[in-house]
Amino acid sequence: xxxxxxxxxxxxxxxxxxxxxxxxxxxxxxxxxxxxxxxxxxxxxxxxxxxxxxxxxxxxxxxxxxxxxxxxxxxxxxxxxxxxxxxxxxxxxxxxxxxxxxxxxxxxxxxxxxxxxxxxxxxxxxxxxxxxxxxxxxxxxxxxxxxxxxxxxxxxxxxxxxxxxxxxxxxxxxxxxxxxxxxxxxxxxxxxxxxxxxxxxxxxxxxxxxxxxxxxxxxxxxxxxxxxxxxxxx
Amino acid sequence: xxxxxxxxxxxxxxxxxxxxxxxxxxxxxxxxxxxxxxxxxxxxxxxxxxxxxxxxxxxxxxxxxxxxxxxxxxxxxxxxxxxxxxxxxxxxxxxxxxxxxxxxxxxxxxxxxxxxxxxxxxxxxxxxxxxxxxxxxxxxxxxxxxxxxxxxxxxxxxxxxxxxxxxxxxxxxxxxxxxxxxxxxxxxxxxxxxxxxxxxxxxxxxxxxxxxxxxxxxxxxxxxxxxxxxxxxxxxxxxxxxxxxxxxxxxxxxxxxxxxxxxxxxxxxxxxxxxxxxxxxxxxxxxxxxxxxxxxxxxxxxxxxxxxxxxxxxxxxxxxxxxxxxxxxxxxxxxxxxxxxxxxxxxxxxxxxxxxxxxxxxxxxxxxxxxxxxxxxxxxxxxxxxxxxxxxxxxxxxxxxxxxxxxxxxxxxxxxxxxxxxxxxxxxxxxxxxxxxxxxxxxxxxxxxxxxxxxxxxxxxxxxxxxxxxxxxxxxxxxxxxxxxxxxxxxxxxxxxxxxxxxxxxxxxxxxxxxxxxxxxxxxxxxxxxxxxxxxxxxxxxxxxxxxxxxxxxxxxxxxxxxxxxxxxxxxxxxxxxxxxxxxxxxxxxxxxxxxxxxxxxxxxxxxxxxxxxxxxxxxx
Ligand SMILES: Nc1ncnc2c1ncn2[C@@H]1O[C@H](COP(=O)(O)OP(=O)(O)OP(=O)(O)O)[C@@H](O)[C@H]1O
Ligand SMILES: [Mg+2]
Numbered sequence: 001x002x003x004x005x006x007x008x009x010x011x012x013x014x015x016x017x018x019x020x021x022x023x024x025x026x027x028x029x030x031x032x033x034x035x036x037x038x039x040x041x042x043x044x045x046x047x048x049x050x051x052x053x054x055x056x057x058x059x060x061x062x063x064x065x066x067x068x069x070x071x072x073x074x075x076x077x078x079x080x081x082x083x084x085x086x087x088x089x090x091x092x093x094x095x096x097x098x099x100x101x102x103x104x105x106x107x108x109x110x111x112x113x114x115x116x117x118x119x120x121x122x123x124x125x126x127x128x129x130x131x132x133x134x135x136x137x138x139x140x141x142x143x144x145x146x147x148x149x150x151x152x153x154x155x156x157x158x159x160x161x162x163x164x165x166x167x168x169x170x171x172x173x174x175x176x177x178x179x180x181x182x183x184x185x186x187x188x189x190x191x192x193x194x195x196x197x198x199x200x201x202x203x204x205x206x207x208x209x210x211x212x213x214x215x216x217x218x219x220x221x222x223x224x225x226x227x228x229x230x231x232x233x234x
Numbered sequence: 235x236x237x238x239x240x241x242x243x244x245x246x247x248x249x250x251x252x253x254x255x256x257x258x259x260x261x262x263x264x265x266x267x268x269x270x271x272x273x274x275x276x277x278x279x280x281x282x283x284x285x286x287x288x289x290x291x292x293x294x295x296x297x298x299x300x301x302x303x304x305x306x307x308x309x310x311x312x313x314x315x316x317x318x319x320x321x322x323x324x325x326x327x328x329x330x331x332x333x334x335x336x337x338x339x340x341x342x343x344x345x346x347x348x349x350x351x352x353x354x355x356x357x358x359x360x361x362x363x364x365x366x367x368x369x370x371x372x373x374x375x376x377x378x379x380x381x382x383x384x385x386x387x388x389x390x391x392x393x394x395x396x397x398x399x400x401x402x403x404x405x406x407x408x409x410x411x412x413x414x415x416x417x418x419x420x421x422x423x424x425x426x427x428x429x430x431x432x433x434x435x436x437x438x439x440x441x442x443x444x445x446x447x448x449x450x451x452x453x454x455x456x457x458x459x460x461x462x463x464x465x466x467x468x469x470x471x472x473x474x475x476x477x478x479x480x481x482x483x484x485x486x487x488x489x490x491x492x493x494x495x496x497x498x499x500x501x502x503x504x505x506x507x508x509x510x511x512x513x514x515x516x517x518x519x520x521x522x523x524x525x526x527x528x529x530x531x532x533x534x535x536x537x538x539x540x541x542x543x544x545x546x547x548x549x550x551x552x553x554x555x556x557x558x559x560x561x562x563x564x565x566x567x568x569x570x571x572x573x574x575x576x577x578x579x580x581x582x583x584x585x586x587x588x589x590x591x592x593x594x595x596x597x598x599x600x601x602x603x604x605x606x607x608x609x610x611x612x613x614x615x616x617x618x619x620x621x622x623x624x625x626x627x628x629x630x631x632x633x634x635x636x637x638x639x640x641x642x643x644x645x646x647x648x649x650x651x652x653x654x655x656x657x658x659x660x661x662x663x664x665x666x667x668x669x670x671x672x673x674x675x676x677x678x679x680x681x682x683x684x685x686x687x688x689x690x691x692x693x694x695x696x697x698x699x700x701x702x703x704x705x706x707x708x709x710x711x712x713x714x715x716x717x718x719x720x721x722x723x724x725x726x727x728x729x730x731x732x733x734x735x736x737x738x739x740x741x742x743x744x745x746x747x748x749x750x751x752x753x754x755x756x757x758x759x760x761x762x763x764x765x766x767x768x769x770x771x772x773x774x775x776x777x778x779x780x781x782x783x784x785x786x787x788x789x790x791x792x793x794x795x796x797x798x799x800x801x802x803x804x805x806x807x808x809x810x811x812x813x814x815x816x817x818x819x820x821x822x823x824x825x826x827x828x829x830x831x832x833x834x835x836x837x838x839x840x841x842x843x844x845x846x847x848x849x850x851x852x853x854x855x
Binding site: 048049050070071072075076081083087089090091092096097099100101102103147148151 | 405408409411412415416418419420421422423424425426427
């Protein structure tokens with residue numbers, strides 16, 4: 001569904017991503033694993049177009065080339081992006097935040113409505129008129145995902161959804177991701193938390209210093225203690 | 235009591251007009267992050283267009299109120315289309331350029347519109363004929379108050395209400411509010427920024443045009459409307475908090491009332507008063523009454539300032555050759571050339587001093603002319619009140635400017651970005667207002683005359699050599715300063731405040747010292763200029779003068795040390811050589827600015843260096 005090949009990215013003159021390649025399949029959860037500063041967020045930002053992929057990089061979504069397009073075009077093609085810093089619109093209410101994310105329905109998918117989203121994230125339903133700035137970190141994390149879903153994406157990029165959340169909320173997050181997968185969405189998430197990843201993901205890509213070091217299924221990763229020890233802080 | 239009420243109502247009606255303009259400006263800034271200098275021009279166009287359209291409607295259907303309203307609305311729509319045209323043809327290409335380039339590009343548009351208006355409507359003030367219903371009065375507490383002003387006073391709150399509905403009840407409005415906080419995130423959610431930006435320019439320009447059309451009956455359309463309103467509108471936007479419409483409303487009330495009462499109580503310092511209010515608010519609330527610090531504004535741009543390098547030897551030799559050539563002019567050129575060269579030397583120093591703050595210091599001063607003017611006035615006042623000779627005057631100039639540099643700098647270095655630019659502008663306007671309004675001391679508009687050099691320097695050749703020695707010498711000192719350990723510290727503070735402080739640099743103090751040195755250097759330039767001209771005037775401190783300095787630096791390129799020198803020469807050459815020979819020199823200058831910004835977002839010297847480096851293969855692969 002999403003195929004990244006030979007992705008290179010720079011911040012100014014600093015070369016951050018080196019020939020990253022990965023593939024995300026429909027109905028699957030793919031996890032990008034790696035330590036702080038490995039390049040997970042940069043990979044996601046390059047896919048959504050917030051960081052410009054260097055010449056020669058290829059990012060195809062359903063066979064259509066996305067590299068070099070504007071973020072809004074990529075989002076409209078059906079790629080949803082949930083940033084690491086959440087980036088909630090703090091002055092806007094929950095309903096208004098959702099309204100910003102709204103895009104037309106997509107063929108073959110039941111369109112997301114606030115009601116359907118509140119079924120997955122019940123907390124949000126109870127604070128529809130609350131400004132985003134007066135919500136807890138966990139609630140904001142729910143809202144940022146719900147907001148992106150309003151665009152009816154077919155693949156969603158989740159940048160460290162469990163970061164900084166209490167264990168109970170992390171559980172809820174894992175349930176929510178499972179529900180999205182059941183809806184037929186493809187999910188690409190980035191994580192440092194291997195336990196969380198193991199709960200939700202089908203396949204993994206390990207990134208270190210901006211390059212892919214290992215990829216395979218999660219059960220396969222479980223059998224490779226050296227890989228885990230070398231690249232992940234477990 | 236009656237008097238208080240009447241002044242209060244007068245304040246309310248001017249607050250309305252101010253709010254219309256400022257709300258448009260603040261919405262545009264909030265979403266696009268562009269400080270739109272041309273907003274004042276749209277206001278002016280609103281007045282001129284209303285003058286034409288309303289009169290046409292009246293000729294056709296009689297001087298009816300509803301035709302006035304229709305004319306005002308049509309004028310506002312025409313203005314909004316002009317605003318959208320500017321956004322689509324010019325600004326869209328430079329959204330990623332540095333803030334200052336955008337500002338200058340819109341200033342170029344100001345100049346173009348000024349000359350276009352002059353060409354279309356002529357230089358006369360154009361009052362709207364006033365039928366009886368426009369002339370009526372209302373009895374309030376025993377005094378007569380113009381009915382139209384009362385209507386104006388109501389329009390402000392009504393427009394605030396309508397804008398509130400727009401921003402809370404429509405998708406466009408919600409998107410505008412979201413984009414004001416984080417436009418990149420809005421784009422990542424699938425919203426086409428270009429449409430949003432055009433929409434915002436439509437709305438903002440319509441508000442400016444409406445404001446201009448509505449003040450027409452009580453003022454008349456004239457060519458000074460643009461710059462006089464834009465300075466005030468900036469103040470309102472900054473005091474209210476950039477991007478905040480309710481903030482703009484509060485601030486326009488505050489500013490308009492300060493003016494309404496100030497003009498009665500302290501007529502001599504109304505202008506100073508307005509800017510003092512602004513400075514006071516910014517000291518207590520650095521982001522304005524209802525503003526917030528801007529997260530994510532530029533965080534993702536990934537721009538890295540290039541390293542400053544000393545000039546290659548070939549450039550140094552070229553400089554020495556040029557200096558020798560300049561010094562030898564008395565032997566082969568006429569008096570006019572000497573005059574031009576003195577000015578050139580002055581502007582090289584003026585530009586270099588601004589560059590010290592903008593480039594290595596990262597402090598974009600929008601009111602650098604203040605220090606130039608303070609230097610000139612320092613010398614002139616020294617002569618007038620202390621009978622100081624030229625030698626002492628030229629010492630006085632940098633001291634005087636440097637002293638004010640310290641005082642203003644203390645406040646300025648605490649801010650950053652647009653707020654900083656606006657505060658420097660405000661300080662410059664205070665100095666200008668003092669020079670302009672404080673007639674007893676400064677001579678006001680008539681300036682101070684008779685500021686001549688000492689006997690030994692009256693000869694034009696001698697004065698040229700003196701100017702070259704002082705100005706070029708000071709410029710070389712500034713360069714030395716940039717490459718000294720202090721200069722490295724300054725650049726470290728610019729590139730990463732946190733990291734610079736982590737290694738023990740006191741960044742605010744570094745900036746303050748740089749600000750003071752830059753102010754003193756500009757003051758010296760002003761002093762040399764004063765003795766060259768024999769007089770000083772408030773225009774030395776005006777906004778266009780500050781823009782001149784910015785243009786010189788940007789033309790040359792902020793990112794090289796040679797830039798300001800090249801820029802000053804190119805700008806002055808352009809100005810003297812070509813522009814002053816045409817009647818529409820403003821439009822020619824404006825067009826040059828716009829084209830230069832589009833063609834060389836790095837400035838001429840920056841462009842040349844990029845070329846040079848590419849040729850030598852230094853560019854990273
Ligand atoms: N805006 C930026 N400018 C310059 N360098 C950056 C920028 N953002 C990230 N980097 C650098 O790029 C590299 C990769 O960063 P990235 O944010 O992609 O890592 P990450 O894997 O998401 O880490 P984390 O788990 O901490 O979120 C890091 O070395 C980081 O310092
Ligand atoms: Mg990250």
